[in-house]
Structure formats: structure tokens, C-alpha cells
Amino acid sequence: MKKCLSIIFISFVLSFLVFNLIPNEAIGAACTYLSCQKANEPGCDCGSAVTGGSAVWCCVNDNYITNSEKLCRRSLSCAPLCKYSLCEFANEPGCRCGNAIILGSDVWCCAGGGTSNSQSSCQAFPACPSPSLGPPGGGECPEGQICNPLSTDSFEDLLGAITQFIFTIALALAPVMLIIAGFMFVTSAGDTNRVGTAKKLAIYTLVGLAIILLASGLIKVLQSILGVTTT
Secondary structure, three states, rough: HHHHHHHHHHHHHHHHHHOOOHHHHHHHOOOOEEEEEOOOOOOOOOEEOOOOOOOOOHHHOEEEEEOOOHOOOOOOHOOEEEEOEEOOOOOOOOEEEEEEOOOOOEEEEEEEOEOOOOOHHOOHHHHHHOOOEOOOOHHOOOOOOOOOOOOOOHHHHHHHHHHHHHHHHHHHHHHHHHHHHHHHHOOOOOOHHHHHHHHHHHHHHHHHHHHHHHHHHHHHHHHHOOOOOOO
């Protein structure tokens, strides 16, 4: 009887040591989402920390866990980089500017210097000399700044505007080319060379128009599949 009690007591002590003294990091599996992309199941390993309860957002590079995606993305290594890092324009709060996170009204970023709540004070950092580009999208240009002469704010918008321009020109030229081809055919007076030229012009115009229409439709389909929105 005493031997049985001793065995039970020893088993209890060993179980207590295993489940209470061994670090949780050695027990929990690694979190699936390590850069604040999505919530993880409680109890997973986030660097040298283990999520518990409802704290399921993980930034593994900072060993940081929280129960809020917004707070998780304020962790330095998991915050998105600021779009404008040379005091060009204001950024959205919550982005990473060098070794700092932009919060509140501090939306001007000099990645080599720091953050500021105004463009002029941001440009005071030696790493971000002025003048910088003025307002995006062709807005009113303050005196002493080099302004954006285009009506677009990014390369993607510029490329989209050029594509739309080419598409519009092609649609306008196609009927004209078909009219010219028809006129050449009617006035050929049996000249086989002019008839052949008219046919080729009509065929090439229709093929080119079809390619442009298909390309435009394909772009829209890809944007829809990839979830890309255009302004």
C-alpha cells in the first residue's frame, strides 16, 4: 500500500514539474501568423512569448503579442513602411518612419531624422532637405516648392492614365481607318492593288481594335481577381 502511495506521489510531483516549471515556449507550437496578418489560436509561440487568453496577434520579431490588430501593427518591425519618407507629403498614422512609428497627428516622415506634425518642421531635419514636391495631383502649389505638374499621385495612376489615353485614341481612330478602307475599296475601279490595300487596312484595323478591347477586358478581370481598386 505504501509503495503504491509513493508511486502516485512521485507521479504527481513529476507532472507538476513538467506542466509548471518547463517554459511555455517549449510546449506551444509556433504561431501561424507572425507579422500581425491575422489572429492566431491562443497558446502559440510568438518568438520568446506565448499567446494566452485572447492575446492572439503576434509580431514575432519584437516578441510582441496583443489582443488588437491595430496595436500589433504599432510594433516597430510589423508596422508598414511610410509611403513618403522624405517629407514629400503627409502619411497615414501608424506607419513606420525609420525607427519610429507615426501616431496621432505626426504624419510627416523623415526616415533619416524623425517624424513631425508639419512639413516645414519635417524639412528641418538635415536628412530631408527642402524644397520637396508640392501637393500631389496638381493641387495648389505653395510658393517656394516644386509642385507635381501631373494629375496623378503615383506611378500606378500614371500608367493607368496613359493606358486609358491610348485606349481612347484607338477607339476614335478605328472608325476613321475603316472609312478610309471603304473609300479606297469603292474608288479602286478594279485596281487589284488598291483593293488589296483596302482589305488589309480593314483587317488590320479590326484585329488591332479586337486586341485593344480584349486587353482592356483582361486588365479589368485581373484587377477583380486580385482585388485591385482603381481611382
